[in-house]
Amino acid sequence: xxxxxxxxxxxxxxxxxxxxxxxxxxxxxxxxxxxxxxxxxxxxxxxxxxxxxxxxxxxxxxxxxxxxxxxxxxxxxxxxxxxxxxxxxxxxxxxxxxxxxxxxxxxxxxxxxxxxxxxxxxxxxxxxxxxxxxxxxxxxxxxxxxxxxxxxxxxxxxxxxxxxxxxxxxxxxxxxxxxxxxxxxxxxxxxxxxxxxxxxxxxxxxxxxxxxxxxxxxxxxxxxxxxxx
Numbered sequence: 350x351x352x353x354x355x356x357x358x359x360x361x362x363x364x365x366x367x368x369x370x371x372x373x374x375x376x377x378x379x380x381x382x383x384x385x386x387x388x389x390x391x392x393x394x395x396x397x398x399x400x401x402x403x404x405x406x407x408x409x410x411x412x413x414x415x416x417x418x419x420x421x422x423x424x425x426x427x428x429x430x431x432x433x434x435x436x437x438x439x440x441x442x443x444x445x446x447x448x449x450x451x452x453x454x455x456x457x458x459x460x461x462x463x464x465x466x467x468x469x470x471x472x473x474x475x476x477x478x479x480x481x482x483x484x485x486x487x488x489x490x491x492x493x494x495x496x497x498x499x500x501x502x503x504x505x506x507x508x509x510x511x512x513x514x515x516x517x518x519x520x521x522x523x524x525x526x527x528x529x530x531x532x533x534x535x536x537x538x539x540x541x542x543x544x545x546x547x548x549x550x551x552x553x554x555x556x557x558x559x560x561x562x563x564x565x566x567x568x569x570x571x572x573x574x575x576x577x578x
Contacts (some may be wrong), residue, residue: 368416368417368445369445370441378567380407381480382537384432384478387432394439395434395437397410426456450462460477466495467484478501478505487516511540518538537564
């Protein structure tokens with residue numbers, strides 16, 4: 350489905366007049382999380398302080414256009430989907446992301462936030478479902494995990510492990526037990542695309558009798574790695 354860019358003058362990193370810098374807005378099917386399969390408008394914010402080895406959205410690290418929150422709401426409404434996912438990059442790297450999340454909730458949308466887990470999630474509107482990563486060793490960014498966020502997670506949220514190999518899986522299992530993660534929220538295990546075979550991860554989950562949800566990236570099965578999907 351199509352993505353839309355909105356031209357606006359660039360003045361400084363904080364954003365002119367409280368605007369946010371966006372890489373794209375597009376409507377597609379949600380490929381991950383508990384909302385998988387739902388028509389969803391994705392609002393992809395520009396910029397990320399992390400550099401995960403398996404990142405599939407490196408095009409969002411730089412560039413983008415400035416949007417006002419009002420214009421974002423109008424574009425989201427144009428697509429007619431109830432579900433909205435604010436993603437990146439790392440959306441919380443832009444302070445106005447918090448205002449955008451609240452505005453989307455106020456507009457009646459079912460809102461999720463995809464975040465790396467490296468930044469504080471405490472100020473996110475409680476109506477938002479926070480889909481937070483814990484970065485496994487294979488990501489190259491394990492040191493960036495903000496473990497203080499774990500205590501903030503509720504049953505409304507989701508915690509995601511993206512796993513590249515058996516070492517990542519074993520580390521994730523250790524984190525499940527150490528922090529009693531499945532008692533806090535829904536936990537998702539996802540294989541790195543074209544790195545860890547999904548069937549292999551599925552068998553590990555079954556053999557270990559884990560109370561986690563195994564997921565694959567539906568959008569990549571349907572459309573590959575094309576941006577705006």
